[in-house]
Amino acid sequence: MTSSRIDTVALVGNPNCGKTALFNALTGGRQKVANYAGVTVERKEGIATLPSGRRLRILDLPGTYSLRARSPDEAITRDAVLGRLADEPAPDVIVCVADATNLGLVLRLALELKTTGLPMVFVLNMIDIAERQGIDIDFEALSRELGAPVTATVATRKRGLETLLELAASQAEGMRASPPSGWREPSATEVRAAHRQARELMRAAVQPPSRPDTLTGRLDSVLLHPVGGVAILLGLLFLMFQAVFTWAAPAQDLIEAGFGALGVGAAAVLPDGWMTGLVVDGLIAGVGSVLVFLPQILILFLFILLLEDSGYMARAAFLMDRIMGGAGLHGRAFIPLLSSFACAVPGIMSTRVIDSRKDRLTTILTAPLMTCSARIPVYTLIISALIPNRTVGGVLSLQGLVMFSLYAAGILSALLVAFLIRKVFWRGGSELFMMQLPDYKRPEPGNVLRNLAQKAWAFISRAGRIILPLMVLVWALSSWPAPPVGAQGPAIAYSAAGRLGHWLEPIFAPIGFSWEMVVALIPGMAAREVAVAALGAIYAVGGEEGALAGILSRQWTLACGLAFLAWYVFAPQCIATLAVVRRETGGWLWPAVMFGYMLGLAYAAAFLVFQASRALGLA
Amino acid sequence: MIIKVRTGGDRDRDGLTAAEIELRLLEFGFVEGARVEVLHEGPIGGDPIAVRVDGIRIALRRAEAMNVVLAPEAA
Numbered sequence: 001m002t003s004s005r006i007d008t009v010a011l012v013g014n015p016n017c018g019k020t021a022l023f024n025a026l027t028g029g030r031q032k033v034a035n036y037a038g039v040t041v042e043r044k045e046g047i048a049t050l051p052s053g054r055r056l057r058i059l060d061l062p063g064t065y066s067l068r069a070r071s072p073d074e075a076i077t078r079d080a081v082l083g084r085l086a087d088e089p090a091p092d093v094i095v096c097v098a099d100a101t102n103l104g105l106v107l108r109l110a111l112e113l114k115t116t117g118l119p120m121v122f123v124l125n126m127i128d129i130a131e132r133q134g135i136d137i138d139f140e141a142l143s144r145e146l147g148a149p150v151t152a153t154v155a156t157r158k159r160g161l162e163t164l165l166e167l168a169a170s171q172a173e174g175m176r177a178s179p180p181s182g183w184r185e186p187s188a189t190e191v192r193a194a195h196r197q198a199r200e201l202m203r204a205a206v207q208p209p210s211r212p213d214t215l216t217g218r219l220d221s222v223l224l225h226p227v228g229g230v231a232i233l234l235g236l237l238f239l240m241f242q243a244v245f246t247w248a249a250p251a252q253d254l255i256e257a258g259f260g261a262l263g264v265g266a267a268a269v270l271p272d273g274w275m276t277g278l279v280v281d282g283l284i285a286g287v288g289s290v291l292v293f294l295p296q297i298l299i300l301f302l303f304i305l306l307l308e309d310s311g312y313m314a315r316a317a318f319l320m321d322r323i324m325g326g327a328g329l330h331g332r333a334f335i336p337l338l339s340s341f342a343c344a345v346p347g348i349m350s351t352r353v354i355d356s357r358k359d360r361l362t363t364i365l366t367a368p369l370m371t372c373s374a375r376i377p378v379y380t381l382i383i384s385a386l387i388p389n390r391t392v393g394g395v396l397s398l399q400g401l402v403m404f405s406l407y408a409a410g411i412l413s414a415l416l417v418a419f420l421i422r423k424v425f426w427r428g429g430s431e432l433f434m435m436q437l438p439d440y441k442r443p444e445p446g447n448v449l450r451n452l453a454q455k456a457w458a459f460i461s462r463a464g465r466i467i468l469p470l471m472v473l474v475w476a477l478s479s480w481p482a483p484p485v486g487a488q489g490p491a492i493a494y495s496a497a498g499r500l501g502h503w504l505e506p507i508f509a510p511i512g513f514s515w516e517m518v519v520a521l522i523p524g525m526a527a528r529e530v531a532v533a534a535l536g537a538i539y540a541v542g543g544e545e546g547a548l549a550g551i552l553s554r555q556w557t558l559a560c561g562l563a564f565l566a567w568y569v570f571a572p573q574c575i576a577t578l579a580v581v582r583r584e585t586g587g588w589l590w591p592a593v594m595f596g597y598m599l600g601l602a603y604a605a606a607f608l609v610f611q612a613s614r615a616l617g618l619a
Numbered sequence: 620m621i622i623k624v625r626t627g628g629d630r631d632r633d634g635l636t637a638a639e640i641e642l643r644l645l646e647f648g649f650v651e652g653a654r655v656e657v658l659h660e661g662p663i664g665g666d667p668i669a670v671r672v673d674g675i676r677i678a679l680r681r682a683e684a685m686n687v688v689l690a691p692e693a694a
């Protein structure tokens with residue numbers, strides 16, 4: 001069949017029912033899937049092809065309990081379904097996705113969706129789990145009562161997809177011109193009536209589980225225990241940071257040795273002169289000094305992905321709610337803040353699940369204080385250069401402890417900043433907090449590995465796209481101009497970078513930064529880890545030999561290393577973060593505020609740490 | 620069992636009207652006639668709480684939960 005126009009199918013349903021898993025299965029997409037509510041915060045589209053060759057445009061949307069959207073992510077779903085988006089008409093078919101083990105709330109949503117007048121298919125996803133629990137669903141009764149075809153899928157195993165597509169396609173045939181929407185905001189009375197109707201439906205079509213899931217209840221009695229649960233949460237976080245520090249070492253040594261050999265090989269092959277300098281000092285030393293952190297970043301992501309996919313994330317939010325609430329943060333701020341440990345950019349985007357604008361802004365402003373993975377290279381480099389590799393109390397590594405305290409400093413300062421924002425700028429009680437606690441699931445190995453590979457690739461390609469060209473620049477600026485004849489001291493002091501560094505040095509002298517550190521901060525504006533690459537290049541051009549950590553341990557005092565670490569707890573140095581804040585807040589005001597306050601904090605913290613450690617005699 | 624879901628009383632805050640709180644409770648399944656069981660309490664001051672409402676686990680703060688009036692089920 002050759003249709004000039006492709007029909008659009010929108011996936012709508014409660015949060016965490018498997019819409020994105022279904023979208024990925026239907027379209028071959030690679031959108032993020034995880035076991036907590038509020039993963040998808042954007043509208044995504046893809047193409048699914050039926051066996052007949054017919055194509056359908058599939059929309060993945062944020063989950064919602066109602067079309068009466070409250071938060072920005074729910075508004076996207078409402079606007080997409082009602083055809084209120086500027087450049088797009090309403091979809092031709094709605095596929096209402098249900099978690100087959102949890103039908104109560106979605107049936108009410110389905111009744112609400114019916115009032116839009118759009119053709120609908122009702123799909124019982126996660127039917128595998130429902131079958132395992134012995135939930136018996138009468139498809140015909142459901143279909144009759146809902147007035148929509150009903151089918152079942154297992155998105156993660158790609159079961160039932162063809163039938164779903166056929167049904168969606170035939171529903172699209174039925175009604176060509178989309179009817180005027182009959183939807184309007186339901187009143188409380190109407191919601192109650194719809195609930196009654198949904199409950200009737202449940203009674204008529206769904207047999208409760210004969211083998212209910214008891215695992216979740218048993219795990220929760222441990223993991224949500226008022227004392228034990230908090231201890232486990234802290235233990236998990238601590239284990240995560242210890243692992244980042246200790247498990248990665250062998251792989252890191254390997255990568256480091258590889259780049260070392262590459263440098264030696266390149267130097268042997270290339271003719272003497274500036275070419276060798278560029279390749280060996282600029283590119284290999286610079287990019288290599290960042291890529292050695294790949295193993296650590298993968299370990300961190302592995303932990304976060306496992307927590308996300310198991311269903312633990314919502315529990316962590318539950319345990320942290322009161323502490324976060326005390327600082328004036330919304331309960332749903334926990335997940336954006338936790339994902340900011342990986343990177344603040346998706347963290348800031350996921351604040352769309354927060355309904356109140358003020359709460360959302362507070363979370364956005366504090367998210368970059370969470371220690372993102374780009375800080376890992378900076379932290380680990382300086383820790384391994386300057387903190388002795390000792391164990392404390394027999395088991396804990398001192399380096400791991402310092403790392404943990406840097407993370408703790410980030411978290412505490414985020415809470416403090418949030419508290420000040422709430423107290424000084426916008427007063428008022430904290431917002432409504434209601435969140436579904438999903439059933440625990442065994443993390444899908446395929447899903448975890450695919451996500452991990454995506455992260456690894458993103459890190460490597462960033463090294464290629466951002467770090468590589470910047471390294472050429474850093475290398476050129478620190479190699480030219482050449483020193484005049486008969487000049488004293490190292491050549492690099494006469495280069496453009498050297499001059500700039502020396503010129504800026506007085507500003508940074510009170511916080512103990514040497515001119516090399518100052519120069520490294522500048523390309524580090526693009527992304528935090530670039531500072532490490534820049535240090536690598538600057539010292540290599542300056543004629544220092546060996547691994548960067550070794551160089552730093554000779555060149556830097558402990559006080560100055562600690563000041564550098566303190567700077568990076570707060571440093572606003574990431575253009576991508578500022579850009580996403582601009583996009584999410586719609587202007588330059590908030591990125592400017594963020595930049596200003598973080599820069600101020602960075603300087604103040606570095607100053608305090610430097611002066612205090614000098615006073616303690618650590619210079 | 621829930622016998623009544625009230626409006627948020629006089630707690631109009633932050634653009635959240637009392638009626639809005641009621642609607643949101645309703646959308647999460649807190650509706651007259653639903654079975655509710657308190658499962659867990661948070662670590663500090665027993666807040667928030669985790670409840671099971673007609674088979675669905677939901678976490679919410681006590682302040683909101685105060686709008687849900689319960690009655691013990693007749694055995």
Ligand SMILES: Nc1nc2c(ncn2[C@@H]2O[C@H](COP(=O)(O)OP(=O)(O)OP(=O)(O)O)[C@@H](O)[C@H]2O)c(=O)[nH]1
Nearest residue numbers: 016017018019020021034038039040063126154155
């Ligand atoms: N066993 C099983 N698990 C599934 C199935 N579909 C999805 N899941 C799991 O359910 C969880 C939620 O899936 P998502 O696709 O992220 O859910 P979503 O509806 O997009 O969620 P939001 O974007 O937060 O609204 C993930 O852990 C999936 O692996 C299924 O058919 N069977």
Ligand SMILES: [Mg+2]
Nearest residue numbers: 019020039040
């Ligand atoms: Mg999703």
